[in-house]
Each structure stands twice: as structure tokens, then as C-alpha cells.
Amino acid sequence: MATPAEEVTERDLAVVAEQLGREPRGVVSVAARCVCGRPTVVRTAPRLPDGTPFPTTFYLTCPPAVAAVSTLEAGGAMREMTARLAEDPELAAAHRAAHEDYLRRRAELGEVAEIEGISAGGMPDRVKCLHVLVGHALAVGPGINPIGDEALERIRETWRPDRCTC
Numbered sequence: 001m002a003t004p005a006e007e008v009t010e011r012d013l014a015v016v017a018e019q020l021g022r023e024p025r026g027v028v029s030v031a032a033r034c035v036c037g038r039p040t041v042v043r044t045a046p047r048l049p050d051g052t053p054f055p056t057t058f059y060l061t062c063p064p065a066v067a068a069v070s071t072l073e074a075g076g077a078m079r080e081m082t083a084r085l086a087e088d089p090e091l092a093a094a095h096r097a098a099h100e101d102y103l104r105r106r107a108e109l110g111e112v113a114e115i116e117g118i119s120a121g122g123m124p125d126r127v128k129c130l131h132v133l134v135g136h137a138l139a140v141g142p143g144i145n146p147i148g149d150e151a152l153e154r155i156r157e158t159w160r161p162d163r164c165t166c
């Protein structure tokens with residue numbers, strides 16, 4: 001039986017449409033919610049209804065969270081984090097393990113040949129989109145996606161999951 005966090009209702013889909021400014025496609029569940037109950041991350045099918053392969057299984061939808069992450073990205077965090085992956089074998093291994101976790105969770109929703117072995121956000125070797133990594137971190141909880149966890153820590157003053165800013 002699905003937990004309440006994993007259910008998706010018509011109301012949720014309406015909120016996500018409002019958050020994204022468009023109709024959400026391929027949403028299978030809500031992967032994380034704000035303390036107010038609104039979705040912050042949706043879990044999306046690896047193939048959209050129109051047939052398009054969609055690698056980004058965990059999609060950050062909450063506008064204040066998206067904005068906070070964009071500000072972090074604009075400050076050059078991705079370049080700095082990618083450089084650290086090259087210097088820190090432990091971090092690099094954890095980032096690669098996060099990639100494997102991402103692929104494993106996506107495979108639960110079905111295999112899509114076009115994106116086999118390809119995750120998202122720059123994993124396993126780079127950091128290309130912190131929204132993706134934060135979405136994964138929020139969906140699965142701390143300790144799985146180290147870069148996503150760090151990004152959440154760094155935006156904490158602006159946005160955090162236990163305080164509603166919807």
C-alpha cells in the first residue's frame with residue numbers, strides 16, 4: 001500500500017500544474033511534499049505519454065525551492081562541485097552510487113532502452129543540474145545523494161523542506 005507521500009491526487013496535479021505553469025506529464029507519484037502538504041518533488045515515468053524518454057525521474061516543482069537552487073547554481077556551485085569530484089575519491093564514489101540509486105529507482109517504473117545507463121543532473125561524473133540532484137535528495141532522504149544534500153544545506157537560509165514558503 002502506498003504511503004500518503006506517494007499518492008498523487010487530482011488536487012496534487014492541479015498544484016503541480018500551477019507550480020510549473022504547464023500541465024504536468026507522466027507524473028506517477030508525489031516523491032516529496034512540503035510540510036503544508038503541497039508537492040515539492042514529483043516522480044515521473046521514464047517514458048512520457050507521447051513516447052518521449054524522460055530521464056529525470058525526480059522533478060523539483062516547488063517554485064521557491066527551484067529559485068533557491070537556481071541562485072546557488074548562478075553562484076558557480078556546479079563548477080566548484082564538479083572540480084571537487086575530480087579531487088575527492090570518496091565524494092566521487094558517493095556521487096556514482098547516487099547515480100546507481102537513481103537508475104535503480106527509475107527502473108522500478110520500467111526500462112527505457114534510449115536512456116539505459118543514463119541518469120540525470122550530470123551523474124555519475126559531473127554536476128550539471130542541481131535541481132535534479134536536490135530533487136533526488138528530497139525524494140529519497142539524506143545520505144543517498146551527497147551533492148544534493150550539500151546543495152540543500154547551502155540553500156537552507158532561503159529554502160528548507162521543513163518550513164513552508166509556498
Ligand SMILES: [Zn+2]
Pocket residue numbers: 034035036037038163164165166
Ligand atoms: Zn508549503
